[in-house]
Amino acid sequence: MSRLDQDVHVIPMESVFRRFHSNQRFGLSTAFVHDAQLHYGTNQITPPRSQNYFWLLFQQLFMGFNSILWLGGILALIAYQPLGGSNPSITNLGLGIVLFLVIICNASLNIYQKLKSIKIIASFSKLSPTTATVRRDGVEQQIPTNELVPGDIILIQMGDVLPADCRFLTCEGLKVNSAELTGETKPITVTVHCTGQILMESTNIGFYSSFVEQGMGEAIVIATGDNTILGKMSGTTTKDSSGDEITNLHREVNRFVLFVLVADIISIIILWITWLGWLNHSHPTF
Incomplete structure (x- = not known):
């Protein structure tokens, strides 16, 4: 319509x-x-359309906002080792692991929701007179x-x-x-x-x-x-993920992920400042 x-x-x-x-x-x-x-x-x-599950998994894991989360997680691990030195902060390791878990959980939830929606839409064809x-x-x-x-x-x-x-x-x-x-x-x-x-x-x-x-x-x-209304819903459900509208669930997950990412970046910055301060104090000629 x-x-x-x-x-x-x-x-x-x-x-x-x-x-x-x-x-x-x-x-x-x-x-x-x-x-x-x-x-x-x-x-x-x-x-x-028949779904390519590997491509769908790749989209959910590495495209969009998740690519930033991967970067944040990798930086957190780098801050733990090797930048952490002989006494690395366990906080950076924990933040990195949390970011990776959030990525996996978010991707799994999105894949489940998308496949379930496609299955429901497809089932309507069986009810048609x-x-x-x-x-x-x-x-x-x-x-x-x-x-x-x-x-x-x-x-x-x-x-x-x-x-x-x-x-x-x-x-x-x-x-x-x-x-x-x-x-x-x-x-x-x-x-x-x-x-x-x-x-x-x-x-x-x-x-x-x-x-x-x-x-x-x-x-x-x-x-x-x-x-029809159902036809438009079907089109919205089955179109490429890059064009999907952001649902309330996605919005809340993204807010949480953004909070974790910001906390991770702030933690890394504080670590670098502390490390530079210690380096300047202990090795002024370095």
Whole structure:
């Protein structure tokens, strides 16, 4: 869904029909569907790419902020030996070890989180329905879900899985469960009116892979395939690590790592100053 489409839950229904060249009574025309399929593509989420685990491990261990931590750890070990002399400070050794442990733990946590996210996204494809009931040219018919396009009028009943992101047109006791996508464990009672300015919070919008627990109704498809909310989440999850957004977990870990690194650098500077002072006092001609 493009930035322009973020108002699709707010605008009047007539504007939605005009935007997608559709209407509730007849749905899309067969002639328009062909052009729409060329424009929007198939209603399929691009599957996650197979991961090169060695490259993923290398990225997490040596790229980004971890490269600085490796440098700090190596400097701490150098400060312990050989710069530590005959009586090296155990603090430098401890800081070096802590930095290396932080790198390994941080990388392991990131790899686990990334692989788990990819596995969850991939599992959604198994929940996708193979067919959907639509109204085209005024006729109700069943079609493969990968042929759906924005503007299609879909008919929904209890037990269905929503085949695309949609805005509800009618609802008769309709309740959907989007727990896998939103984390909300209780089913949501569907309405045909906007209930929130934020798209994800409005109950007149249904999301791809949501399960219909009760009731029946009709909806107009507003996004398909990679343009759905789930499709965008999948794209964010599977793209290169260099483009990942910083999560709260990453932010907290980086703060801790930065604290350790700063403490390490300050310790090394103090050690050097102390060593230079001792050298100047004991060997003034050196």
